[in-house]
Amino acid sequence: MEENFIRERLTQLRMKKNVSEYKMSLDLGHSKSYIQSIVSGRAMPSMTEFLYICDYLDVTPAEFFNEKIENPALLKNMIEKASEMGDDDLQLLCQLIDRIK
Incomplete structure (x- = not known):
């Protein structure tokens, strides 16, 4: 799985939830640019952080990676x-x- 997919999927699901990168970053307990750094390719979340992101977006990891489910x-x-x-x-x-x- 390419990093680009993770960045694009994160953006897609975040927008479906109608939340900004800034708000999501703060809600997850990080600096205001945390999500932006992932989306821009400067960083990737750890496995633990990825699970927190999935929980925040109300998706399972399997749903996150299933691009057929928009x-x-x-x-x-x-x-x-x-x-x-x-x-x-x-x-x-x-x-x-x-x-x-």
């Missing part, structure tokens, strides 16, 4: 809501998804 947090929210539905409603939801696709 908004993992939104997908998780939908799955949580769908898990509370009955079979009939789930069938309707599947039909709606098929129609939208």
Whole structure:
């Protein structure tokens, strides 16, 4: 996996969360330029910091690296809501998804 992917994915997920590099850096307990230094390629997070970043972005490491999922947090929210539905409603939801696709 290329470092460039990590930088781009971090930016994509951060923007989906609608948070600035500055705010994310401070929320993670770092200097205001911490995330910017990762995105610019000057630094890479340690494994521990990467896990904190995933937690902050509300994604698992697997979701972070799955580029097919553009908004993992939104997908998780939908799955949580769908898990509370009955079979009939789930069938309707599947039909709606098929129609939208």
